[in-house]
Amino acid sequence: MSVTEQTVHPTADVHPIDHLLRADRLPHILCPGCGIGIVIHSYAQAIAESGMPENDHVCVSGIGCSGRAAGYVNVDSYHTTHGRALPFALGIAVHKPDLNVTVISGDGDLTAIGGNHLIHAARRNANLNVICINNFNYGMTGGQVGPTTPIGARGSTAPRGTTERPFNLPYLAKATGAVFVARWTILHVREFQQAILRSMQKKGFCFIEVLAPCPTSFGRANKIGDGLHEMEIYRERCRIEHGASNFEDLDIDLIDDKKSITVGNFVDIEREAFLS
Amino acid sequence: MPDNTAAKTAQPGAAARVLSGTHFMLGDHACAEGALAAGVDFFAGYPITPSTEIAEHLARRLPDVGGRFVQMEDELGSMAAIIGASAAGARSLTATSGPGFSLMMESIGLAAMMEIPCVVANVQRASPSTGLPTMVGQSDILQARWGSHGDYGVIAYCPESPQECFDLTVRAFNAADQYRVPVFILMDEVVGHMAERVVIPDATDVPFVPRKGPESAPDGDPFYCYAADEDLVPRIAHAGDGYKVHMTGLTHDERGYPALDAETHDQLINRLVDKIRMNAADIEMHDEIDLDDAETVVISLGCTARSARHAVNEARADGISCGFLRLITVWPFPEKRIRELVAKGNVKRFVVPEINLGQLRREVERLTQLPVLRLNHAGGAMPEPEKILELIRI
Ligand code: SF4
Numbered sequence: 138m139s140v141t142e143q144t145v146h147p148t149a150d151v152h153p154i155d156h157l158l159r160a161d162r163l164p165h166i167l168c169p170g171c172g173i174g175i176v177i178h179s180y181a182q183a184i185a186e187s188g189m190p191e192n193d194h195v196c197v198s199g200i201g202c203s204g205r206a207a208g209y210v211n212v213d214s215y216h217t218t219h220g221r222a223l224p225f226a227l228g229i230a231v232h233k234p235d236l237n238v239t240v241i242s243g244d245g246d247l248t249a250i251g252g253n254h255l256i257h258a259a260r261r262n263a264n265l266n267v268i269c270i271n272n273f274n275y276g277m278t279g280g281q282v283g284p285t286t287p288i289g290a291r292g293s294t295a296p297r298g299t300t301e302r303p304f305n306l307p308y309l310a311k312a313t314g315a316v317f318v319a320r321w322t323i324l325h326v327r328e329f330q331q332a333i334l335r336s337m338q339k340k341g342f343c344f345i346e347v348l349a350p351c352p353t354s355f356g357r358a359n360k361i362g363d364g365l366h367e368m369e370i371y372r373e374r375c376r377i378e379h380g381a382s383n384f385e386d387l388d389i390d391l392i393d394d395k396k397s398i399t400v401g402n403f404v405d406i407e408r409e410a411f412l413s
Numbered sequence: 414m415p416d417n418t419a420a421k422t423a424q425p426g427a428a429a430r431v432l433s434g435t436h437f438m439l440g441d442h443a444c445a446e447g448a449l450a451a452g453v454d455f456f457a458g459y460p461i462t463p464s465t466e467i468a469e470h471l472a473r474r475l476p477d478v479g480g481r482f483v484q485m486e487d488e489l490g491s492m493a494a495i496i497g498a499s500a501a502g503a504r505s506l507t508a509t510s511g512p513g514f515s516l517m518m519e520s521i522g523l524a525a526m527m528e529i530p531c532v533v534a535n536v537q538r539a540s541p542s543t544g545l546p547t548m549v550g551q552s553d554i555l556q557a558r559w560g561s562h563g564d565y566g567v568i569a570y571c572p573e574s575p576q577e578c579f580d581l582t583v584r585a586f587n588a589a590d591q592y593r594v595p596v597f598i599l600m601d602e603v604v605g606h607m608a609e610r611v612v613i614p615d616a617t618d619v620p621f622v623p624r625k626g627p628e629s630a631p632d633g634d635p636f637y638c639y640a641a642d643e644d645l646v647p648r649i650a651h652a653g654d655g656y657k658v659h660m661t662g663l664t665h666d667e668r669g670y671p672a673l674d675a676e677t678h679d680q681l682i683n684r685l686v687d688k689i690r691m692n693a694a695d696i697e698m699h700d701e702i703d704l705d706d707a708e709t710v711v712i713s714l715g716c717t718a719r720s721a722r723h724a725v726n727e728a729r730a731d732g733i734s735c736g737f738l739r740l741i742t743v744w745p746f747p748e749k750r751i752r753e754l755v756a757k758g759n760v761k762r763f764v765v766p767e768i769n770l771g772q773l774r775r776e777v778e779r780l781t782q783l784p785v786l787r788l789n790h791a792g793g794a795m796p797e798p799e800k801i802l803e804l805i806r807i
Contacts, residue, residue, distance in 0.1 A: 159659070159670075161668075161670075162670055192631070192653060192654075192655040192657075193653065195501075195652045195653070197497070207659070207661075208659060208661065208670070208671060211657055212657055213651075213652040213653065213654075213656070213657055213658050213659075214657075214658070214659045214660075215497070215500060215527075215652075215659075215660050215661075216659070216660070216661035216662065216663065216671075217493065217496075217497075217523060217662065218493070218519055218520060218522075218523050218662055220489070221489060221490070221493035221519070221520060221523075223490075223493075224457075224485060224489070224490035224491070224493035224494040224497065225493040225494065225496060225497035225500075226497060227483070227490075227494050227497060228455065228457065228493070228494035228495060228496065228497025228498035228499070228500070228501065228503070228505070229497045229498065229500060229501040229652050231455065231481050231483060231494075231498060232454060232455050232481065232497075232498040232501040232502065232503040232505075233501045233502070233652065233653050235653075236501070236652060236653050253486050253487060253489075253490070254486060254489075254490050254493075257485075257486040257490070412481055412483070
């Protein structure tokens with residue numbers, strides 16, 4: 138007996154957010170299993186859902202794998218120097234306060250070389266949305282440890298495991314004055330998108346940390362396996378706690394698999410935004 | 414299509430932007446007033462002697478005329494912020510001195526590569542490092558040209574008086590927009606902290622050169638923000654204009670997309686250098702006194718030019734055959750004029766006084782086999798006219 142009939146599902150010719158990506162730049166440079174693609178998708182989805190004119194959205198990135206995000210979104214987009222995405226974006230936001238300026242960059246870019254700009258942009262409540270992709274290492278340069286690498290995790294510049302205490306980014310953002318602070322992972326796509334949407338609707342400095350696998354560098358050095366395996370870690374260990382009361386509990390310990398990773402929307406307050 | 418001209422005149426309080434009239438004014442303040450007259454929309458800076466008066470003056474004045482003033486956390490941020498604001502269409506400025514200028518080099522390279530216009534006033538002090546913070550220097554001349562890594566073209570003006578601080582700041586904004594380059598106002602502590610007569614023209618007499626915008630509407634023909642015109646300068650669209658531009662510090666094609674190959678790189682970088690080199694005749698400015706028959710030619714700039722002019726005039730009064738070439742732009746360097754002088758045959762020597770250990774002299778030596786006599790001071794004091802005169806008499 139041969140199958141003669143088959144249900145044909147209607148297929149869309151174009152994906153509803155295709156026009157928000159620079160299709161002429163695809164395929165992208167990201168590795169298989171990398172989490173950055175989902176961040177770019179989530180940002181584009183949030184733009185589509187924002188109800189704001191697409192031309193009012195601007196994306197600014199720094200340097201690194203995450204810094205390539207600006208190059209794939211089809212809005213006015215700027216791929217700046219290492220660490221300077223925030224002050225560059227501040228210039229745009231201050232000159233044209235009606236624009237919705239989102240900075241997408243990596244943990245090393247935003248919190249190491251750009252750390253000073255991060256705390257001051259938060260302090261002055263610059264009208265910016267920040268999506269900080271945290272993959273615990275410098276991916277593009279081959280997996281060196283950075284200011285978010287959990288104690289004990291390995292990188293090419295800490296072959297025996299780092300001994301430095303990592304930043305607790307939500308705590309840092311809250312303490313320095315951000316009006317919206319969240320942490321999600323790329324497994325929590327819907328929640329993450331909604332957090333981006335919330336940051337687009339809010340005036341002031343909004344900071345979203347999103348955990349994303351870097352299977353090529355961090356995953357390999359720490360025997361996590363491929364991107365899917367890191368997603369499993371997120372699924373097994375993440376605990377949602379909106380409005381977290383104790384920010385010190387938000388430290389991430391990747392090595393001890395009994396420790397949970399707290400995600401959620403932690404801060405959502407009002408404070409006058411800077412020159413907007 | 415974005416229209417820069419309309420945006421300027423429509424600004425609230427436009428009348429107060431240009432303080433037309435005759436003033437007794439500090440060089441630093443004249444620079445700030447020049448920026449205001451030129452239509453500066455955005456200033457970001459970090460306090461540093463001897464440029465702070467520029468920031469303080471704009472902190473008072475800029476918000477009243479619809480502009481924005483931001484004191485940043487450092488010079489790395491200041492430079493990035495003015496590029497960002499300019500990417501959104503602002504005429505933007507920062508002001509600094511040597512140590513801050515060093516920090517800005519990173520993003521100056523970005524402005525050159527992204528071809529985003531911006532103006533940096535560097536009130537030079539005695540360097541290197543912290544040096545003599547309150548005292549004069551002219552030792553950032555080569556840094557202004559070569560300071561950021563890689564090859565690119567820049568423009569640098571060297572005012573010798575508060576009046577020129579005003580005039581050349583206006584010119585700097587126009588040149589930045591016309592050529593899509595970072596432009597420097599290389600002041601020095603003496604000029605910045607000197608008060609003199611400054612005449613500010615009527616607002617309608619302040620020259621204004623707009624940026625070249627796209628020729629088509631955002632939904633019309635595709636717009637390439639790095640497709641150069643005949644003058645080698647591409648048209649620019651700003652954040653929010655609707656053209657969905659992409660700009661990167663990576664080597665890029667005409668669309669602004671990364672194109673990481675040797676051929677694209679070679680073409681792009683040559684254009685960045687050539688757009689200044691090919692247009693040098695229009696950009697380069699100098700002043701001269703009696704060069705046609707001079708046997709000795711003194712070359713100088715900034716506050717040093719004031720001592721040099723004095724010495725040249727005294728020498729001529731004594732019957733010595735001596736002329737004076739004062740650089741108003743140090744970059745592009747007046748190569749053509751110096752080569753002409755050398756070729757004419759009457760010049761026997763050049764004299765180059767400067768407040769550094771030979772940065773200008775090196776450029777002159779590059780263009781001639783004739784003796785180039787030097788008068789150098791590492792910084793902290795202006796060269797005395799008598800010392801320059803002694804060299805002229807040799
Ligand atoms: S190196 Fe890591 S962060 Fe970079 S693209 Fe590959 S997986 Fe992603």
